[in-house]
Amino acid sequence: LKSKVGFKGIAKKVVLFLLVGVAAQLDAAMGSNSAIREATIFFFMGNELLSILENAGRMGIPLPQPLTNAVEILGGKSKQNKGDVE
Template sequence: MQAHDWFRPVAAVVGAVLSYLFGGWNALLGVLLAFVVADYATGVLAAAVEGRLSSAVGMRGIARKVMIFLIVALAHLADTVLGDSHMIRDATIFWYIANELLSIVENAGRIGVPIPPAISRAVEILRGKGEGQATER
């Protein structure tokens, strides 16, 4: 028996669990994953530039990102109870993508990256529509 023979069965189990939790992989989940990673990375960069890099804050950020995917999984499970659509899951993912985009743009501004006016306006519109609907990020 090879030392790496454990990989395939473990990968199969992990894939099955993730498929059950998220309803399979699609482009929306891929985009959400990319935005979550980009937000975390830009947050770390902004904190480093500002001299406020902290492992405790970083760990809290990771916990928040894990919670995003837990909430998406719960939204998918709610969808399975209501029928075979992904309406709640997809709406949840869209909301988190918009939220992560806002955070990425804010982090870029903290770093000193100039933000194109069109993006600034879109962020202001999104921020205005989202006020009072969610708790502090």
């Protein structure tokens, strides 16, 4: 493993926690009932789950077909979106 890859991963996690903190502060400032914070957390949970499922598939771990289909659909959309931006 390269140290740059590891550092990038750690930096992403730090930013993730900072964004959750910012979302919590927005909730407090707006007087909402933790809706922004929870939405932020669920977004990142979904993103991490997708990454775990993709890596499990690459390792050859058998996954239920509906999960495999969902990973292919969501992974394809993110790759298409990245292609459009560049």
